[in-house]
Amino acid sequence: MKFVFLRDDDVFSLTEPGFLPFFELAGRYSIPIMYAVIPGRLDEDTAQFLRERYLESPHSFDIVQHGLSHLNHNPNWFPKYEFGPGRDYLVQLEDIQKGMDIMEEFFSGVWKLVFVPPYDGFDEITLKVVRKLGFLAFSSDEFYIAEKGLINLPYTFALNDYAEDGHPIPIPFREMLRRYRTSWVIRRRLLGILFHHSVLKDPSAVFELELFFRFLVREQEKGRIRLITVSSILPRLQIEGKKRE
Ligand SMILES: [Zn+2]
Numbered sequence: 001m002k003f004v005f006l007r008d009d010d011v012f013s014l015t016e017p018g019f020l021p022f023f024e025l026a027g028r029y030s031i032p033i034m035y036a037v038i039p040g041r042l043d044e045d046t047a048q049f050l051r052e053r054y055l056e057s058p059h060s061f062d063i064v065q066h067g068l069s070h071l072n073h074n075p076n077w078f079p080k081y082e083f084g085p086g087r088d089y090l091v092q093l094e095d096i097q098k099g100m101d102i103m104e105e106f107f108s109g110v111w112k113l114v115f116v117p118p119y120d121g122f123d124e125i126t127l128k129v130v131r132k133l134g135f136l137a138f139s140s141d142e143f144y145i146a147e148k149g150l151i152n153l154p155y156t157f158a159l160n161d162y163a164e165d166g167h168p169i170p171i172p173f174r175e176m177l178r179r180y181r182t183s184w185v186i187r188r189r190l191l192g193i194l195f196h197h198s199v200l201k202d203p204s205a206v207f208e209l210e211l212f213f214r215f216l217v218r219e220q221e222k223g224r225i226r227l228i229t230v231s232s233i234l235p236r237l238q239i240e241g242k243k244r245e
Contacts, residue, residue, distance in 0.1 A: 001223060001224065001225065001226060002184070002187065002188070002189055002190065002191050002224070002225050002226075003189060003190045003191070003225070003226055003228050003233060004190075004191045004192075004193065004216070004225045004226065004227050004228065005032070005034060005153070005190070005191075005192050005193070005227075005228055005229070005230050006026075006031060006032070006033050006034065006192075006193045006194075006195060006227075007033070007034040007036055007116070007139060007155055007192060007193070007194050007195065008022060008026075008033050008034070008035050008036065008195050008196070008197050009036045009066060009116065009194065009195070009196050010036070010038060010066065010070065010196060010197075010198060011035045011036060011037045011038065011042075011046070011050075011066070011197075012037065012038045012041040012042045012043065012046060013041070013042075013043050013045075013046050014043075014045055014046045014049055016197075016198065017198065017200070017201045018196075018197040018198045018199060018200035018201060019197050019198075021197070021200050021206050022195075022197035022200055022209075023053075023197075025206065025209065025210060025213060026060075026061070026213070027060065029210075029213040029214070029216075029217055030060070030217075030227075031213055031216060031217075031227055032059070032060055032061055032062075032227055032228055032229040032232075033060075033061045033062070033229075034061070034062045034064055034114065034139070034229065034230050035050065035061055035062065035063050035064065036064055036065070036066035036116040036139075037050070037063055037064065037065065037066055037103070037107075037111075038066050038067060038068075038069065038070045038118075039065060039066075039067075039068060039069075039098075039099040039100075039102035039103050039106075040067075040068045040069030040070070040098070040099065040102065041069060041070065042102065042106065044106075047106035047107070050063055050107070051106065051107060051110055054107075054110050055110070058110075059229060059232065060229070061229060062111075062112045062114070062229045062230055062231045063103075063107050063110060063111040063112065064111060064112050064113075064114035064115070064116055064139070064230075065096075065099050065100065065103050065111070065114070065115055065116065065135075066116045066117075066118060067082045067083065067095075067096075067099060067116070067117060067118035068082065068095045068096065068098055068099040069082070070082060070118045071118075072119070073086070073087055074086075074121075079119065079121060080118075080119040080121060080166065081117070081118070081119050081121025081122065082095075082117065082118040082119065082121065083095070083096070083117055083118075083121060083122050083123070083125075083126040083129075084121045084122055084123045084126065085123055087125070088125070089125050089128070089129065092125055092126055092129045093129045093132070093133070096115070096126075096129055096130065096133060097133060100133060112136075112137075112230070112231045112234075113134060113135045113136045113137070114135065114136065114137040114138070114139055114153065114230060115130045115135045115137070115138050115139070116138075116139045116140070117138075117140055119166075120140040120141045120142070122140065122142075124146070124147075127145055127146070127147035127150065128147065130147075130150065131147050131149055131150050135150065136150070136151055136234060137150060137151040137152070137153050137230065137234065138150045138151070138152055138153065139152075139153040139154065139155065139192070139230075140154060140155075141154060141155060141194075142154055151234065153190070153192060153230055154192055155192035155193060155194040156183040156186060156187050156191055156192055156193070157179040157180070157182070157183045157193060157194070158179075158193070158194040158195065158196075159171065159176050159179075159193060159194065159195045159209065159212065160194075160195060160196050160199045167198070168196035168198055168199050169199055170199040170200070170204075170205040170208065171208070172208050173208045173209075173211040173212055173215075176208070176209075176211075176212040177212070177215065180193075180212075180215075190233075191225070195209075
């Protein structure tokens with residue numbers, strides 16, 4: 001049996017195409033989601049919506065921090081990162097702290113101390129800052145992070161592709177399934193799946209994702225996986241982490 005978590009990135013506005021269809025679909029199939037919120041772009045209505053839904057049903061999703069404003073600070077443009085080379089300790093500290101302040105203002109007592117770096121970009125300084133600021137966990141595409149004391153929650157595959165300019169584009173159900181099966185072999189206990197709701201611009205993309213959600217539900221019914229919020233397993237991960245030290 002494996003634990004499976006889903007992460008949905010770039011949450012900041014209810015009015016953004018794809019967000020509400022995704023939120024509704026995940027709720028309908030009782031699939032727990034880690035919503036990675038961009039604090040610097042978050043609007044008040046969206047914050048209130050998430051806060052209220054969370055309080056109604058706190059086990060159905062997690063709210064976590066996705067950088068500050070999701071800006072690209074690489075002077076050479078690629079690879080994109082908000083936090084990474086050329087951004088020194090104090091600059092990273094200040095920006096991530098600013099993001100935390102906004103998270104705290106809107107989601108006090110509700111959000112979880114997981115940091116998701118925009119574009120999966122980070123360096124050793126980012127990890128030090130994140131740890132220093134009290135985050136418990138870090139989630140990117142990196143399976144190994146050196147910083148001690150941070151729980152690593154990498155995702156193994158994405159339920160979308162990327163266009164040349166970097167914006168997420170949808171993939172068909174059969175490709176989702178292929179990636180799931182490949183990842184199943186790689187990951188022993190914890191399987192992270194990344195999604196970008198912005199790809200759900202038309203009903204056919206929603207339909208393909210719904211097929212995958214149905215598949216996940218069947219996998220869970222067979223006892224092969226357990227769909228979880230990351231916060232529900234964080235205490236366990238922490239205890240196991242301590243045992244290993
Ligand atoms: Zn992002």
